[in-house]
Every structure is written in structure tokens, then in C-alpha cells.
Amino acid sequence: MRKTENEKAEGCEVSLDPNIFDPELFGEHAGIAVAYLKSYMNDVSVRGLNLIDPPSLIDAAKKLMTKESDTIAPFDEKRFRMILDLYIGTGIPVYSTGYMGRQFSGVVPLAGIFDLVSSISNQPASFYEAGQLPNVAEQIMSTELNRFIGFEDKQFTMVSTSGGSLANLTALLAARNDKLPGVWSNGMPAGVRDGIPAIAISEDAHYSITRAAGILGIGESRIIRLPVNRAGQIRAEKVQAILDEARAGGLNVFCLVASAGTTSMGAFDPIEELSGIAKKNDMWLHVDGAHGGGLLVSDKFRYRLKGIENADSLTWDAHKMLFVPAPCSLLFYKNKEKSYGAFKQEASYVFEDHADIYSEYEGAEKNFECTKRPSIMNLWLLWAMHGKALFAEKIGYLCRLCRDAYELLNEEPDFEIIHEPECNILCFRYKPQNMQEYIIPDFQIQIRNRIRSNGMFFISKVNIHGETALRAVFMNHEIKSAHFRLLLEQIRQAGQLIINEHTNIILNEQKHGSQVFLNNVCL
Ligand SMILES: Cc1ncc(COP(=O)(O)O)c(C=O)c1O
The missing domain is CATH 1.20.1340 (dopa decarboxylase, N-terminal domain)
Structure with missing residues (x-):
């Protein structure tokens, strides 16, 4: 066994035999x-x-x-x-x-x-001294990506977090501490003076937003759900009246959360209109772009986030549409000062006694994590090596592929399309002729399960407007329209098998005078 210089020096033996640290x-x-x-x-x-x-x-x-x-x-x-x-x-x-x-x-x-x-090099990224390049890379990437957001150069900031859920929570904390001064120090009752704290979110918001509300002490019953249209977008024309009613009922709705790419349908809320409403009502506007933030780098699809420069904060998952290992999420703030307010009462960067030239580059004050993975390095590396075009090309392809799949479905009378896709998520139902309407949702679940156990395709199911649908998310640029066509064939076959099996049981059961259910729904 080799002895390290340190071991020799200290005269001690370490019995790591075999030497699992051997280069x-x-x-x-x-x-x-x-x-x-x-x-x-x-x-x-x-x-x-x-x-x-x-x-x-x-x-x-x-x-x-x-x-x-x-x-x-x-x-x-x-x-x-x-x-x-x-x-x-x-x-x-x-x-x-x-x-x-x-x-x-x-x-x-x-x-x-x-x-x-x-x-292997293990460079935790919250403090400059522990991860020098990661801290610098975070600064560089924030500037690179802000070109597509449009926050004012000297005003904005970005912090990376372990996941979009944590980014959403952090943003809502900053919003709460900004709009309800005193809560950080004194707890929630201090904010009640102007009404009971509440937030307004889309009916279709990701569950991390409601969880964040629970953690912040807002309470689920103080979450105002904004209605969405068939496309899954917040109906901006309804929002003001809903806010007025909430206010009249004693609520202080301090934050509005919009989505840029909902989880279920990939829908983009009308950010520009919502930012006007948020401003008029003195609310913080947070945009959850965990999924759809990536579209910002595509000249062709950026328009989906029109008005994003008016948001107060934006969550953007690089481990989704920027294709780096999970987790790597980015939280942007329009106003740097306010980012410091997420985890302390003073919403500004306070130079401590020990502050030095490195302190300003550290994410620790703006971040919940102490030891933090330097996940930004993967993004920075790809950006440094290949540039923005890599991401723009791939995102452009995935969105076009999804559009092609939508057009293909349009020609298949036994499929029902739920929405016109806005990015790379497509929801639909298989609805063979003569099938009774009330069976359709349960039928989709059975199809999804059958497809999954066949092992050839993996699709998900989703609840849309209260009803189950199938969902395809296109994340792999190797997928071609032909693969989607093959999936539709598999769905048809699976559907036919399910129908046949149940029909056989029905015929069989009818002989014995009992009713048969397709997962509790009568065929
Ligand atoms: C719209 C949206 N927001 C937030 C999240 C949560 O992100 P993460 O899984 O990185 O915590 C997701 C995850 O799918 C999402 O789709």
C-alpha cells in the first residue's frame, strides 16, 4: 500500500486497502x-x-x-x-x-x-473561495441569458438553484418579503394589516407553487385560482374582477404567478397583459418558466414569452429545455436588491465586516442552499464550447416536431386533439367511433398503462379541464414524425385489445347476468 506524504509525516496508517482513491x-x-x-x-x-x-x-x-x-x-x-x-x-x-x-x-x-x-473536483458553488469558476460562470451565464429576457443590465441578477421547485419557492419568498415588510422578522401576522396575504395563480400552475404557498404560511385556502381558456392560458380579461373581489373579501393579493409552459399542456400565459395587471395592483409578478424558459433562446419561439422583461422574477430550468444534467435551475430577478430579500429582512446586499472583492460574486446570500452543486458549470461549458445555436436548434426542432405531430393527429378521425401545441408538449385522446363519452377518460388511463407495459413507447397521462388525456413530450431530437405515427398505431392496437378483452368479459358476464366495468366505468 502506498503511503502519502501526509501519512508518513504524521506516522499514521490509513487502511484503505485496496486503495480506492488510486487515480x-x-x-x-x-x-x-x-x-x-x-x-x-x-x-x-x-x-x-x-x-x-x-x-x-x-x-x-x-x-x-x-x-x-x-x-x-x-x-x-x-x-x-x-x-x-x-x-x-x-x-x-x-x-x-x-x-x-x-x-x-x-x-x-x-x-x-x-x-x-x-x-470529482467537488467545488460547492455557494461561496467564491469554494467554487471560483462556478461563481464566475453564474455571472457570465446570467448576462448571456438576460440578453433574451431583457432585464436592465445593471439592475438584474440570477441565482442557480437545485430545481425549479426551489427556484419558485425562493421567488415567492422574495415576493412576500418585499410586499409584506416585517414578515421575515415578525412572522405572518405582521402583514395582515393590509389584508390577509394571498397569491393568485393559474388553475394549471405547477404544484410547487401551491407547496411554496404552504411553506410561506399563506395557506392553500388563500390561493386564488385564475381560470384558464381551452389552450390552458390564464384568462387575463377575468383577472382584475377576481382580484377586486378578493380584496373586497379582505385578502391582500401580493403576488401573481404566471406560467411560461405549463406542465400539462406547455401553455404560455399572456405575460404582457398580466404584467400590466400586476403593476396596476402593486403585485409581484413571478413567471414560472421552468419548462418554457428555454424558448427565449430561439428567435422563432421567443415571442411566446412576450413581456417577460416586465416580470419581477423568472424560473428557468436548464435541466429541461437547455439539456444539461438535473438539477440546474436558474432564478432571475429584475431587481438585484430584491433578490437579497428572499432570506433576510434587509432586502439589499449588505457588506458585512468581512466582505471583500469576492463577496459580491457569491450566490450564498441569495440562495437557500449552503453546499450547492456547481451545476451551472455544465451549462456554461456547453455555451462556451458550442454557443447559443446548439440550444436554439434543438428547441426549434422539438417545437416543430410537436407541431407536425399535431398536424398528423388532425388527420386521424379516431383521435381527439386537446389543444394547439405552443411548444413541445401535445395532449390528445384516443376516441374510437361509437365509444361512449363517459368511458373515454378511463380508457386513456388503460391505454397509457398498456403502452407502458408494452415497453416500446413511454407517454404520460394528464388531467386537463378535469378529464384524463394522453400526453407526449418531445425532448429527444432523434424522434421523427414516423415514430409518432408508430405510437398512434400502438395506441390503436392497445385500444382494440382493451375493447376486445372487455367485450369478451361482458359477453361472458351477460351469460351470468352481471354487469362489467372498465375500471368501474360501465362499457
Ligand atoms: C412548469 C413547472 N414548474 C416547476 C416545475 C418543477 O421543477 P423541478 O422539477 O425542477 O423542481 C416543473 C417540473 O416539471 C414544471 O413543469
């Missing part, structure tokens, strides 16, 4: 993992999710664990490969053309490699 071994292990991932990415089969029941997966995982011992078990290549198999084999196949189920992206591989660099 040679690191190279070997990385080689195995990289070769594995290469063949995984080379697999061009159309495949969906391999969903395994949890107890079986626990069993399989436990079988791969080394026996309890007082000595360190040596590296076992076979075990390592089997763990890789289990991990990758049960994961969402983000690089497959059958994957249309969720908003997770197949990451740009170079960003994945760089994530390894961050992991």
Missing part, C-alpha cells in the same frame, strides 16, 4: 462506465420504460450488495457492470425515440462528462 483505478472504472454509456447511447431501438415492481427491484439491488465485513471489499468489475445494468436498464430511456413521457431531457453528452469533472 489509475479511477481511470479504469471511468473507462468501464463510459464504454457502457457509449453502447447505451448507441442503442437505437425504439423503447419505453421497463417498469419493475418495487419489491422485485429491491431484491435485485440487494443481491448486488457486498457482504457486510470489517474489511473494505475490493472493486468487483462484474458487480459494477451488473449495477450499471440494473440502473440504466430501469431508467427512463431519455435517448430513445420511444421516450415521449416526461420533461427530463437526454442531456448533451459533453455536459454529462463535465458533471463527472464537477463531482
Whole structure:
């Protein structure tokens, strides 16, 4: 066993035998993992999710664990490969053309490699001294991306967070502390003077917003749900009257949350109109662009976020439509000063006694996290190496692909389209002729389940205007219209099988005089 200089110096022995910190071994292990991932990415089969029941997966995982011992078990290549198999084999196949189920992206591989660099060099990003380049990269990326938002150069700021949910929570905290002074120090009752604190959000807002309201002490019953149109966008023409009514009922609606790409349909709220309403009513406007923020870098699709420069804050997930490893979320503020108000009473950057030339570059004061992954590095690296065009091209393709899929559906009479897509999310129903209306929602769930267990495609189900629909999210640029066409065929086949099975049961059951249900819905 090698002795490090430190060990020799201190005369102590460390029994890390075999030396699992050996750089040679690191190279070997990385080689195995990289070769594995290469063949995984080379697999061009159309495949969906391999969903395994949890107890079986626990069993399989436990079988791969080394026996309890007082000595360190040596590296076992076979075990390592089997763990890789289990991990990758049960994961969402983000690089497959059958994957249309969720908003997770197949990451740009170079960003994945760089994530390894961050992991091994372990540079937590909240403090300058612990992660110098990450802190600088955050500044650079904020300026690069703000070109597409349009906040005033010297006024705005950005902080990265671990996920869009945390970004939304942080933004709502800043909003609350800005609009309800004293709450940070004295608790919620201090703000009641002007009415009971409340927020207004879309009927279709992501659940992280309602969770944030719960955490902030606003309470679910003080969340005002704004109605949406068939396209899933907030009906701006209704908002003022709703706010007036809330105010008359004793509520102080201090924040309005709009979405730029809702989770269910990818709908974009009318930000420009809503920003006018927010201003008139002295409300903070937060835009949840976790999904759709990426469209800002596309000259063709940026218009979906028209008026974004008037928002007070914007959540933008880089791990969704900027294709870097999760989590990497960006929270932009129009006003830098207010970003400091999220986690303290004084909503401004206060130079402490120890402040130095580095302090201003640190995200820690604006961020809930203390130890924070330098996830911004993956984004900065891609931007530095390939530039904006990489993102604009991919986003443009995914939105066009979704539009093509919509047009294809338009020609299929047995499918019902729920909305005209605004980005890369498309919701629809399979509705064969003569099927009774009240069966349709349950039928969609059965189709989704059947498609998932077939293992060729992975799509999701979603609740829209109170009814279940199928949802395809296009995150992989390898998907072509032909794959979507194949999916429709699979849906038809699955639907036919479900109908046949249930019809057989009905015929069978009728003989015995009982009624049959399709998951509790009579056929
Ligand atoms: C619109 C929207 N907001 C927020 C979130 C939460 O983001 P994250 O999963 O990064 O926490 C999502 C996630 O899908 C989303 O679609």
C-alpha cells in the first residue's frame, strides 16, 4: 500500500486497502462506465420504460450488495457492470425515440462528462473561495441569458438553484418579503394589516407553487385560482374582477404567478397583459418558466414569452429545455436588491465586516442552499464550447416536431386533439367511433398503462379541464414524425385489445347476468 506524504509525516496508517482513491483505478472504472454509456447511447431501438415492481427491484439491488465485513471489499468489475445494468436498464430511456413521457431531457453528452469533472473536483458553488469558476460562470451565464429576457443590465441578477421547485419557492419568498415588510422578522401576522396575504395563480400552475404557498404560511385556502381558456392560458380579461373581489373579501393579493409552459399542456400565459395587471395592483409578478424558459433562446419561439422583461422574477430550468444534467435551475430577478430579500429582512446586499472583492460574486446570500452543486458549470461549458445555436436548434426542432405531430393527429378521425401545441408538449385522446363519452377518460388511463407495459413507447397521462388525456413530450431530437405515427398505431392496437378483452368479459358476464366495468366505468 502506498503511503502519502501526509501519512508518513504524521506516522499514521490509513487502511484503505485496496486503495480506492488510486487515480489509475479511477481511470479504469471511468473507462468501464463510459464504454457502457457509449453502447447505451448507441442503442437505437425504439423503447419505453421497463417498469419493475418495487419489491422485485429491491431484491435485485440487494443481491448486488457486498457482504457486510470489517474489511473494505475490493472493486468487483462484474458487480459494477451488473449495477450499471440494473440502473440504466430501469431508467427512463431519455435517448430513445420511444421516450415521449416526461420533461427530463437526454442531456448533451459533453455536459454529462463535465458533471463527472464537477463531482470529482467537488467545488460547492455557494461561496467564491469554494467554487471560483462556478461563481464566475453564474455571472457570465446570467448576462448571456438576460440578453433574451431583457432585464436592465445593471439592475438584474440570477441565482442557480437545485430545481425549479426551489427556484419558485425562493421567488415567492422574495415576493412576500418585499410586499409584506416585517414578515421575515415578525412572522405572518405582521402583514395582515393590509389584508390577509394571498397569491393568485393559474388553475394549471405547477404544484410547487401551491407547496411554496404552504411553506410561506399563506395557506392553500388563500390561493386564488385564475381560470384558464381551452389552450390552458390564464384568462387575463377575468383577472382584475377576481382580484377586486378578493380584496373586497379582505385578502391582500401580493403576488401573481404566471406560467411560461405549463406542465400539462406547455401553455404560455399572456405575460404582457398580466404584467400590466400586476403593476396596476402593486403585485409581484413571478413567471414560472421552468419548462418554457428555454424558448427565449430561439428567435422563432421567443415571442411566446412576450413581456417577460416586465416580470419581477423568472424560473428557468436548464435541466429541461437547455439539456444539461438535473438539477440546474436558474432564478432571475429584475431587481438585484430584491433578490437579497428572499432570506433576510434587509432586502439589499449588505457588506458585512468581512466582505471583500469576492463577496459580491457569491450566490450564498441569495440562495437557500449552503453546499450547492456547481451545476451551472455544465451549462456554461456547453455555451462556451458550442454557443447559443446548439440550444436554439434543438428547441426549434422539438417545437416543430410537436407541431407536425399535431398536424398528423388532425388527420386521424379516431383521435381527439386537446389543444394547439405552443411548444413541445401535445395532449390528445384516443376516441374510437361509437365509444361512449363517459368511458373515454378511463380508457386513456388503460391505454397509457398498456403502452407502458408494452415497453416500446413511454407517454404520460394528464388531467386537463378535469378529464384524463394522453400526453407526449418531445425532448429527444432523434424522434421523427414516423415514430409518432408508430405510437398512434400502438395506441390503436392497445385500444382494440382493451375493447376486445372487455367485450369478451361482458359477453361472458351477460351469460351470468352481471354487469362489467372498465375500471368501474360501465362499457
Ligand atoms: C412548469 C413547472 N414548474 C416547476 C416545475 C418543477 O421543477 P423541478 O422539477 O425542477 O423542481 C416543473 C417540473 O416539471 C414544471 O413543469
